[in-house]
Amino acid sequence: MKGMLFISFLDLVESQYGPDTLEVVLSEGTAENSGVYIAAGDYPHTELIALIVSLSKHTGIEVSHLIKSFGMYHFAEFIAAYPQLFTDLNSCFALLEKVDSFIHQEVRLLYPGATPPKFDYHRVNEDTIELLYQSPRCMGDVAEGLILGCAAYYGEKIGIKRERHGDKSGALERFTITR
Numbered sequence: 001m002k003g004m005l006f007i008s009f010l011d012l013v014e015s016q017y018g019p020d021t022l023e024v025v026l027s028e029g030t031a032e033n034s035g036v037y038i039a040a041g042d043y044p045h046t047e048l049i050a051l052i053v054s055l056s057k058h059t060g061i062e063v064s065h066l067i068k069s070f071g072m073y074h075f076a077e078f079i080a081a082y083p084q085l086f087t088d089l090n091s092c093f094a095l096l097e098k099v100d101s102f103i104h105q106e107v108r109l110l111y112p113g114a115t116p117p118k119f120d121y122h123r124v125n126e127d128t129i130e131l132l133y134q135s136p137r138c139m140g141d142v143a144e145g146l147i148l149g150c151a152a153y154y155g156e157k158i159g160i161k162r163e164r165h166g167d168k169s170g171a172l173e174r175f176t177i178t179r
C-alpha cells in the first residue's frame with residue numbers, strides 16, 4: 001500500500017491525539033521501518049492495520065470507528081493534494097461514479113505500482129447508487145470513511161448500507177448509497 005496513506009494516518013494521529021500518542025503508536029505498530037514512510041513507497045497494508053489497532057488500544061476507540069474517521073480525514077487530504085482531479089465533479093454521486101474509471105486510473109499514473117480497489121458503479125435511481133467494492137485487502141471501512149468524507153465535502157447527507165458477498169471475507173462488498 002502506498003506510503004501516502006500511512007503519512008496521512010500519522011498526521012491524523014498527531015493532530016487529533018497528540019505527539020505522545022503518535023510516539024507510542026509508532027513504537028508498537030511499525031517494527032520494520034520505524035515509522036519512516038515515503039509517499040510513493042510501498043508498504044504492507046497489514047502495517048497500517050497494526051498502527052490503527054495500536055491507536056485503538058491506546059484511545060479505547062473501536063478499530064472500525066477509527067478506520068472510518070481515517071477515511072474521512074484522508075478524503076480531505078486528497079482534495080487538498082489533487083484539486084485538478086475534482087474540478088468537474090460537482091456532487092458526491094458524480095465523484096463516486098468516477099472513482100474507478102477516472103480517479104483511481106489517475107492514481108495509477110501518479111503512483112506507478114499502485115493497486116487501488118475496484119468499484120463497479122450502478123445508478124439505481126435518481127437518489128440511489130450501488131458501488132461494488134472488490135479488493136483482496138478487505139478495506140471496506142476505509143471505503144465507507146472516504147464515501148462519508150466525500151459527502152461531507154459536498155455538504156450532502158447520505159445513508160450507506162453495506163452487504164458482504166462471495167466468501168463474506170470483505171473482499172467483495174456492495175455499498176448502497178442513498179441521498
Ligand code: HEM
Nearest residue numbers: 001002078107114115116117135137139142143146147150
Ligand atoms: C470516495 C472516493 C474514494 C473511495 C471510496 C476510495 C477507496 C479506496 C480504498 C478503500 C482504498 C484502500 C485499498 C483497498 O481497498 O484495496 C484506496 C486506495 C487508494 N486510493 Fe482511493 N478512494 C477514493 C478516492 C480516492 C481519491 C480522490 C484518490 C486520490 C486522488 C485516491 C487514491 C488512492 C490511493 C493512492 C490508494 C492506495 C493505492 C495503493 O496503495 O496501491 N482515492 N481507495
